[in-house]
Amino acid sequence: MTRSTRRTRALRAAGVGAAALLSLSACSSSGSSKDSSSSGSGATASSSAKPSGTVTVFAAASLKESFTALGKKFEQRYPGTKVTFDFGGSDTLAASITGGAPADVFAAASGKTMKIVTDKGDTAGAPVTFVRNQLEIATLPGNPHKVSSLKDLTASGLKVVLCAGTVPCGAAAQKALAASALKLTPVSYEQDVKGALTKVELKEADAAVVYRTDVKAAGDKVAGVEFPESAKAVNDYPIALLNNAPNATAAKAFIELVRSSEGQKVLTADGFLKP
Amino acid sequence: MTDIDETPAGVRADGTRGDGLDARLVVDRGSFRLDVTLTAAPGDVVALLGPNGAGKTTALRALAGLVPLTGGHLRLDGASLERTPPEARPVGVVFQDYLLFPHLSALDNVAFGPRCQGAGKAEARAQAAAWLDRMGLAEHAGAKPRRLSGGQAQRVALARALATRPRLLLLDEPLAALDARTRLEVRAQLRRHLAGFEAVAVLVTHDPLDAMVLADRLVVVEHGRVVQEGAPSDIARHPRTDYVAQLVGLNLYRGRAEGHTVRLESGPVVATTEDLSGPAFVAFPPGAVTLHRDRPTASSARNLWRCEVAGLETHGDQIRADLTGELALTADLTTVAAAELGLHPGVEVWAAVKAAQTHAYPA
Amino acid sequence: MSEAGRDARAVTLESGARRGRALRGVPLPLLVPALVGLAFLLLPLLALLVRAPWRSLPDQLTSPEVWQALQLSLISATCATALSLVLGVPLAWLLARTRFPGRGLVRALVTLPLVLPPVVGGVALLLALGRNGVVGQWLDSWFGITLPFTTAGVVVAEAFVAMPFLVISVEGTLRAADPRYEEAATTLGASRFTAFRRVTLPLIAPGVAAGAVLAWARALGEFGATITFAGNFPGRTQTMPLAVYLALQNDPAAATALSLVLLAVSIAVLAGLRDRWMTASS
Numbered sequence: 046m047t048r049s050t051r052r053t054r055a056l057r058a059a060g061v062g063a064a065a066l067l068s069l070s071a072c073s074s075s076g077s078s079k080d081s082s083s084s085g086s087g088a089t090a091s092s093s094a095k096p097s098g099t100v101t102v103f104a105a106a107s108l109k110e111s112f113t114a115l116g117k118k119f120e121q122r123y124p125g126t127k128v129t130f131d132f133g134g135s136d137t138l139a140a141s142i143t144g145g146a147p148a149d150v151f152a153a154a155s156g157k158t159m160k161i162v163t164d165k166g167d168t169a170g171a172p173v174t175f176v177r178n179q180l181e182i183a184t185l186p187g188n189p190h191k192v193s194s195l196k197d198l199t200a201s202g203l204k205v206v207l208c209a210g211t212v213p214c215g216a217a218a219q220k221a222l223a224a225s226a227l228k229l230t231p232v233s234y235e236q237d238v239k240g241a242l243t244k245v246e247l248k249e250a251d252a253a254v255v256y257r258t259d260v261k262a263a264g265d266k267v268a269g270v271e272f273p274e275s276a277k278a279v280n281d282y283p284i285a286l287l288n289n290a291p292n293a294t295a296a297k298a299f300i301e302l303v304r305s306s307e308g309q310k311v312l313t314a315d316g317f318l319k320p
Numbered sequence: 321m322t323d324i325d326e327t328p329a330g331v332r333a334d335g336t337r338g339d340g341l342d343a344r345l346v347v348d349r350g351s352f353r354l355d356v357t358l359t360a361a362p363g364d365v366v367a368l369l370g371p372n373g374a375g376k377t378t379a380l381r382a383l384a385g386l387v388p389l390t391g392g393h394l395r396l397d398g399a400s401l402e403r404t405p406p407e408a409r410p411v412g413v414v415f416q417d418y419l420l421f422p423h424l425s426a427l428d429n430v431a432f433g434p435r436c437q438g439a440g441k442a443e444a445r446a447q448a449a450a451w452l453d454r455m456g457l458a459e460h461a462g463a464k465p466r467r468l469s470g471g472q473a474q475r476v477a478l479a480r481a482l483a484t485r486p487r488l489l490l491l492d493e494p495l496a497a498l499d500a501r502t503r504l505e506v507r508a509q510l511r512r513h514l515a516g517f518e519a520v521a522v523l524v525t526h527d528p529l530d531a532m533v534l535a536d537r538l539v540v541v542e543h544g545r546v547v548q549e550g551a552p553s554d555i556a557r558h559p560r561t562d563y564v565a566q567l568v569g570l571n572l573y574r575g576r577a578e579g580h581t582v583r584l585e586s587g588p589v590v591a592t593t594e595d596l597s598g599p600a601f602v603a604f605p606p607g608a609v610t611l612h613r614d615r616p617t618a619s620s621a622r623n624l625w626r627c628e629v630a631g632l633e634t635h636g637d638q639i640r641a642d643l644t645g646e647l648a649l650t651a652d653l654t655t656v657a658a659a660e661l662g663l664h665p666g667v668e669v670w671a672a673v674k675a676a677q678t679h680a681y682p683a
Numbered sequence: 684m685s686e687a688g689r690d691a692r693a694v695t696l697e698s699g700a701r702r703g704r705a706l707r708g709v710p711l712p713l714l715v716p717a718l719v720g721l722a723f724l725l726l727p728l729l730a731l732l733v734r735a736p737w738r739s740l741p742d743q744l745t746s747p748e749v750w751q752a753l754q755l756s757l758i759s760a761t762c763a764t765a766l767s768l769v770l771g772v773p774l775a776w777l778l779a780r781t782r783f784p785g786r787g788l789v790r791a792l793v794t795l796p797l798v799l800p801p802v803v804g805g806v807a808l809l810l811a812l813g814r815n816g817v818v819g820q821w822l823d824s825w826f827g828i829t830l831p832f833t834t835a836g837v838v839v840a841e842a843f844v845a846m847p848f849l850v851i852s853v854e855g856t857l858r859a860a861d862p863r864y865e866e867a868a869t870t871l872g873a874s875r876f877t878a879f880r881r882v883t884l885p886l887i888a889p890g891v892a893a894g895a896v897l898a899w900a901r902a903l904g905e906f907g908a909t910i911t912f913a914g915n916f917p918g919r920t921q922t923m924p925l926a927v928y929l930a931l932q933n934d935p936a937a938a939t940a941l942s943l944v945l946l947a948v949s950i951a952v953l954a955g956l957r958d959r960w961m962t963a964s965s
Contacts, residue, residue, distance in 0.1 A: 209915060209932070212932055234914075235914065240910065247809050247810070385869075415863065415867060419863055421886075423885040433871035436868075
């Protein structure tokens with residue numbers, strides 16, 4: 046075999062590899078278009094400029110309803126802007142941000158998760174608490190087991206699910222239980238608040254300790270029971286502008302909207318507490 | 321569609337030991353239709369002989385119950401079996417490639433049938449050991465099928481089929497999977513075993529030699545129909561189709577006899593020694609043909625045709641020539657003769673056959 | 684050394700030599716993507732090893748929670764595999780050996796759990812077998828059986844996700860197996876079931892084993908359907924993948940350590956089984 050045919054073979058083989066890479070990048074092109082539009086607006090990003098372009102907000106899953114509504118308001122107020130959200134577990138979002146994900150704003154469900162980001166120096170300025178969330182008991186519609194307090198959940202025969210201690214709602218529940226010196230053995234420690242709520246919605250569990258906002262969002266599929274001990278385990282929701290924000294101007298304007306009385310109205314309507 | 325003849329199943333009133341096989345097997349498969357009638361008395365060995373695709377194996381599978389009948393009937397020792405599932409038929413099968421269970425030893429292969437018939441493990445094995453011993457395979461009882469030679473595997477398969485004490489033994493191309501040398505030996509053994517088998521045996525083969533050595537009676541099947549049946553010697557002497565003639569190595573023609581001549585449908589006349597009249601076959605072996613480059617003048621042969629060599633092939637230590645012309649025929653000649661004649665395709669020759677070497681019989 | 688042993692060694696030597704020769708002849712357009720593909724599969728595992736918290740590993744591994752989760756994982760995956768075998772092998776036989784209207788549709792439905800997101804599978808299981816499920820409510824009221832939040836529920840969730848692997852693998856083996864052995868068995872007086880049990884099953888054993896290994900591996904790694912259907916409670920329903928996921932929330936190092944344990948155990952089991960079958964089937 047001659048040298049040149051050997052080389053063409055090698056090239057062809059390299060071509061196969063390149064094609065594989067191309068197909069990968071083609072698949073991810075929808076994600077990168079967002080970057081290009083936001084970097085375009087980044088050129089106009091000075092402190093006094095009018096917000097424009099795309100602002101990317103990473104927010105805790107419990108904020109989904111409220112923030113989606115606020116995003117619409119924002120786009121109305123500043124024509125030419127667009128708010129894109131990434132809702133998820135606060136830990137996951139924090140990990141993405143410290144991993145270099147291009148985001149403008151981070152709104153977390155706990156100070157602990159926000160701390161992951163601030164510790165890495167990824168926030169511009171100190172985070173501010175914009176709402177708080179309180180625990181509530183979610184029971185079956187009509188509350189057939191007559192649950193009226195946290196203590197009632199310790200009754201034998203009642204199937205209760207809690208969030209795992211590693212996620213904010215679980216940590217808060219443990220705090221409330223400890224504060225009232227109660228010992229509760231659930232049937233399951235769920236991976237997130239949504240998982241806990243689903244178990245009650247599907248009537249597999251009789252009760253779950255979740256956030257007030259989740260009970261509200263579930264509508265009539267569950268019944269909410271407030272309990273005094275929840276005051277001892279209130280979650281602060283901090284929001285912060287990110288250091289590498291591609292669209293800092295619009296990001297600041299969005300944070301302002303969230304903290305404004307108009308924003309607070311939307312959030313409290315969904316069950317959040319004012320800070 | 322089914323038109324299976326309904327007859328009450330059961331044992332005959334006189335209580336005699338069965339009356340063998342009485343079957344008309346009709347299997348319809350759209351483009352192919354099998355319709356053969358088979359009868360045999362206990363102790364008979366019948367060979368179904370025919371070309372590939374003639375329906376022999378289908379007939380065998382229908383007898384075993386592996387292919388449902390669409391019509392006809394199947395009685396064995398007086399009992400109707402049309403609707404009996406294969407596992408309940410008193411039928412044993414030796415498959416073409418034996419289908420010995422590869423995960424079982426020879427002994428357990430043979431014991432499989434008795435076990436299924438309700439014998440205990442030890443008893444089934446004892447029976448199997450006896451069968452293997454009878455087949456001369458006692459020392460191979462523990463061997464897995466893949467360690468057995470072709471001939472040994474064939475005998476294990478036969479023992480396995482016989483161990484269920486079938487009233488009908490079916491053998492599908494029993495020697496086809498063997499090489500030429502083993503074949504000779506196994507054929508002789510199989511003949512001994514079949515001769516000692518007291519019930520009906522039906523074997524399927526496309527090899528006329530196997531059929532003639534092993535069977536008392538041949539049933540020739542072509543295109544799903546029986547075209548000829550009878551004793552092997554009878555069929556060898558009086559073939560009635562080109563296929564059979566070719567099998568037994570004869571040139572065969574059909575025509576109309578007038579005294580000592582048969583006028584063929586294609587025109588030529590063949591002189592014979594028999595005195596017949598009416599539709600008749602006339603046959604002669606390829607070895608009876610002599611070839612000449614020029615028209616023979618001194619030949620005593622009464623049959624002489626002008627032909628052209630269409631093809632040549634070696635056939636054993638002889639040359640077989642395919643001839644076309646006045647009469648299509650095959651001729652066998654020695655290599656030396658072929659060389660002397662300078663035969664090659666396209667050469668014109670005269671073919672001569674003595675009347676005494678032809679054989680005419682009514683069609 | 685016995686003669687057979689010497690034979691076996693000769694065979695491995697020979698096949699090794701053949702492999703070496705074969706690799707030299709592999710065309711580059713196949714070799715390059717193949718190596719890239721191999722690297723693609725191995726790199727994340729390698730990264731796991733490189734970044735593993737080796738120093739804190741001993742502490743992680745001696746914690747009782749880890750052993751509890753590992754034990755539960757191994758037991759439930761094995762039970763799920765057993766359940767898949769008992770139900771899946773007959774199902775594969777039905778698909779491979781019988782004809783009935785809608786067989787193609789049934790086959791497609793059998794593979795559905797493969798494409799269904801496991802969490803959705805878990806919800807579907809709750810709707811079917813949960814305390815208020817279509818069937819589950821009767822299980823509860825008649826027999827007092829509730830599957831969610833129990834180890835049995837873990838087995839059910841894992842079997843639901845893993846069984847299709849077994850069915851597909853066994854069906855493929857059955858299709859490749861010569862059905863005439865079953866015919867031969869019936870001519871010897873075996874019922875179809877006896878033929879299956881005594882002839883077909885031993886013949887397809889390697890395929891069944893391969894399918895069982897696939898199913899076991901899938902069950903061992905199962906997360907979504909398990910946590911959705913059976914929940915997460917240490918010692919009862921918290922399998923290794925659940926423990927890994929929850930550890931990931933606040934202690935990625937611990938999650939890495941747990942993953943390494945799971946990885947090591949599965950490699951040990953799979954490699955061990957594979958060797959045994961290789962020698963058994965040759």
